[in-house]
Amino acid sequence: MSRTTARPVRRSQPQGPPSNRAADTARLFKTKNDLPHDTRVQAVELLSQRLADCIDLQSQCKQAHWNVKGPSFIALHKLFDEINEAVEDYVDLIAERIVQLGGVAEGTVRAVAAKSALIDYPLALSSGEEHVAALSDSLSQFGRTARIGIEEMNELEDADSADILTEVSRGVDKWLWFVEAHQQSRT
Numbered sequence: 001m002s003r004t005t006a007r008p009v010r011r012s013q014p015q016g017p018p019s020n021r022a023a024d025t026a027r028l029f030k031t032k033n034d035l036p037h038d039t040r041v042q043a044v045e046l047l048s049q050r051l052a053d054c055i056d057l058q059s060q061c062k063q064a065h066w067n068v069k070g071p072s073f074i075a076l077h078k079l080f081d082e083i084n085e086a087v088e089d090y091v092d093l094i095a096e097r098i099v100q101l102g103g104v105a106e107g108t109v110r111a112v113a114a115k116s117a118l119i120d121y122p123l124a125l126s127s128g129e130e131h132v133a134a135l136s137d138s139l140s141q142f143g144r145t146a147r148i149g150i151e152e153m154n155e156l157e158d159a160d161s162a163d164i165l166t167e168v169s170r171g172v173d174k175w176l177w178f179v180e181a182h183q184q185s186r187t
Contacts, residue, residue, distance in 0.1 A: 028102030035101065035158060043158045044103030050149050050165065051094045052115035055107055057142045058087040060121040064131040072128040072182065080135065083175045090168045097164050118142060132182045139176040143169055 028040055035043070065080035095105035106115070118138055125131050146169040153162035 029104075031100070031102045033101060039156050039158060040101045040103070043153065043156055043161050044098050044101050046149060046152050046156075047094055047098045047101075047161060048103070048106060049115060049117065050146065050168075051091065051098060051105060051107065052112045053118050053142055053145055054087060054091045054094055054168070055112045056116035056118045057138055058084055058091055059112075060118070060135060060138050061087055063121050063123070064125075064135050067126060068128055068131045069126045070128040076128045076131065076182070079178060080131070083135075083139075083179070086171055086175060090171060093164050093168065097161055101161075117145070128182070132179055136176060136179045136183065139172055139179060143172040143176060146172060 028037065028044065031040075033040065061080050061084035065077055065084060068076045068080065070076075091107070095107060098105045106112075118141055121138065122130075122134055125134055146165050149165045150162050150169065153159075153165060
């Protein structure tokens, strides 16, 4: 008796009109927030970049958490999960600030992949040392961009967004310290 397997039918996805992202980011919802419209537009644009980077950082933390192996497995597995939870809070702070300013928080995987400026996380890593090195690179890079964002928000005179990025920067520096401690020793 011969068995045949049915091939799945490929259906084409409906194609909508092409998105004009530049026009989308300039459009804000009405709000009684007293920051000038142009300031809010620029702040939303800058915060959107930080949001994409932060969501990418969060996924990198989970990548390390799921795949770490070696003698420090349990310590690193737990550490990477703690960092992920903290970064999730940073994602929420940034996304909510974007919406408070009248913008749209773009947090889909596709939007983040298209926008994130973080270095790619190597997928073939397994040892604790490799994950520590890769995640410390990403935390360091994100911390630097958060500090640049603070300066940008200060120039825009958006103290609240600068304050949020200060909180994020302070937290990321703490997590970088925790991760880097696994690389440091007295010799």
